[in-house]
Amino acid sequence: MKYSLAFDFGATSFRAILGKLENGRFVTEEVLRVEHERVEQDGRSRWQLDMMLQEISKTILKYKDEIASIGVDTWGVDCGLLGADGKLVEAPVSYRDPRHQEGFERAQQQLSTEQIFMQTGNQIMSINTLFQLLTLQKDGVLDKAQTVLMLPDLFNYMLTGKKHRELTIASTSQLIDLRTQQLSAGILDAYGLKPELFPAPIRPGECVGTTAGSLLPELAHTDIPVMAVPSHDTASAVLMTEAYSDKETAFLSCGTWSLIGCLTPAPVISEQVLAYNLTNETGFNGVNMFFKNITGLYIIEMLKQALEKKQQRHIDYAEITAYVEQCPVELTVDVDDPLFAQNSFDVIAAVDSLTGQHLDNDLSYFKVIYLSLAKKYKEVLGQIEQILGYRFKQLHMIGGGVKSKYLCSLIAKELQLKVIAGPDEATAFGNLLTQKLALNEFSSLDEGRKVILASSKVSTYNF
Numbered sequence: 001m002k003y004s005l006a007f008d009f010g011a012t013s014f015r016a017i018l019g020k021l022e023n024g025r026f027v028t029e030e031v032l033r034v035e036h037e038r039v040e041q042d043g044r045s046r047w048q049l050d051m052m053l054q055e056i057s058k059t060i061l062k063y064k065d066e067i068a069s070i071g072v073d074t075w076g077v078d079c080g081l082l083g084a085d086g087k088l089v090e091a092p093v094s095y096r097d098p099r100h101q102e103g104f105e106r107a108q109q110q111l112s113t114e115q116i117f118m119q120t121g122n123q124i125m126s127i128n129t130l131f132q133l134l135t136l137q138k139d140g141v142l143d144k145a146q147t148v149l150m151l152p153d154l155f156n157y158m159l160t161g162k163k164h165r166e167l168t169i170a171s172t173s174q175l176i177d178l179r180t181q182q183l184s185a186g187i188l189d190a191y192g193l194k195p196e197l198f199p200a201p202i203r204p205g206e207c208v209g210t211t212a213g214s215l216l217p218e219l220a221h222t223d224i225p226v227m228a229v230p231s232h233d234t235a236s237a238v239l240m241t242e243a244y245s246d247k248e249t250a251f252l253s254c255g256t257w258s259l260i261g262c263l264t265p266a267p268v269i270s271e272q273v274l275a276y277n278l279t280n281e282t283g284f285n286g287v288n289m290f291f292k293n294i295t296g297l298y299i300i301e302m303l304k305q306a307l308e309k310k311q312q313r314h315i316d317y318a319e320i321t322a323y324v325e326q327c328p329v330e331l332t333v334d335v336d337d338p339l340f341a342q343n344s345f346d347v348i349a350a351v352d353s354l355t356g357q358h359l360d361n362d363l364s365y366f367k368v369i370y371l372s373l374a375k376k377y378k379e380v381l382g383q384i385e386q387i388l389g390y391r392f393k394q395l396h397m398i399g400g401g402v403k404s405k406y407l408c409s410l411i412a413k414e415l416q417l418k419v420i421a422g423p424d425e426a427t428a429f430g431n432l433l434t435q436k437l438a439l440n441e442f443s444s445l446d447e448g449r450k451v452i453l454a455s456s457k458v459s460t461y462n463f
């Protein structure tokens with residue numbers, strides 16, 4: 001049995017993981033991990049798409065004889081514009097570019113934030129695709145576009161020559177009425193966005209095309225199926241949680257962003273949901289994910305980088321954990337504060353500004369952020385429980401945060417819930433699971449989840 005190949009793009013690094021069934025277990029191997037950062041170009045903060053595509057094609061060529069399929073997932077909201085010639089109009093802009101605020105303000109000249117939310121079900125965030133497009137519309141860039149592709153759809157297009165709109169990533173855009181899974185006519189009409197900009201939908205598990213149609217010349221002699229997976233990384237990650245089999249299990253995808261919530265049969269759209277700034281997005285098999293986006297471990301990453309630069313040395317997480325476990329500091333801040341959403345920010349200065357205090361030891365700021373994250377998770381889960389009218393009995397935590405035993409224990413204690421932690425590479429595993437289901441190598445979603453989870457490192461933390 002051959003491997004499937006998952007490309008999992010995060011906002012600070014991306015990876016490629018091979019996975020296959022072998023003697024009843026799911027065997028995986030990470031074959032690529034690359035850190036990446038945004039670049040300033042033409043006054044915008046942009047992704048290095050050419051470099052990413054080079055790494056994708058090199059990896060595919062290296063393993064072309066061993067793989068039966070390929071799947072790509074990325075973070076949400078970002079997109080690329082194709083001109084009439086099928087080529088990119090410009091390099092994709094990052095969600096961290098501050099000019100999306102202009103599109104957000106432009107949007108409110110036509111519809112209120114409440115009207116936008118009620119027509120889509122998406123949390124109102126200035127980074128959402130709708131507001132990105134309105135900034136591009138203002139600049140005249142959108143006029144040059146014939147097609148808008150969300151980032152994973154753009155990768156799939158480069159790999160196959162086929163244009164599609166995968167449902168889970170489209171659901172992050174604020175362009176879809178999540179009750180119908182269709183483009184919102186009210187939103188498109190209000191902002192003069194032509195429906196033909198957006199290609200036909202495709203569901204996770206369907207075949208996008210093969211690399212024989214790739215726009216990357218080096219791949220044109222290969223013929224490997226490219227599968228639509230839950231291409232929003234959250235949707236792939238949540239697929240690996242117990243929330244899929246138990247409505248009383250909440251999920252926490254803990255990475256650069258924190259996404260905490262649960263699965264519901266249909267979108268939850270009300271004034272109370274808007275007031276709490278919660279969101280709905282589409283998951284695998286059309287299930288609704290009801291949750292909140294919170295700035296996550298990105299704050300920890302930014303603090304670590306800043307201190308390494310300041311102290312001219314490497315700081316590992318073992319040192320950070322050893323320090324915070326004995327640190328008496330109990331200060332917290334609101335991790336949702338706009339200070340933490342800027343293109344770049346000084347964590348220590350932000351914490352000092354919000355608390356009115358300066359801490360003697362720089363490592364103490366890690367404790368403040370960890371405590372603040374746990375406090376925010378408790379607050380948001382309480383809001384979700386209030387809206388749904390029932391309490392959760394456990395939290396399934398996935399993503400890079402599960403590698404921190406300190407954080408997992410802290411969350412269990414703060415939320416007074418049992419925490420299931422793992423796998424840390426849940427996104428790539430959800431991507432691979434979808435590919436294997438499409439190849440009929442698992443008889444059901446339930447079987448696939450059980451086999452992969454049994455083959456992964458999963459821990460339990462009690463409060």
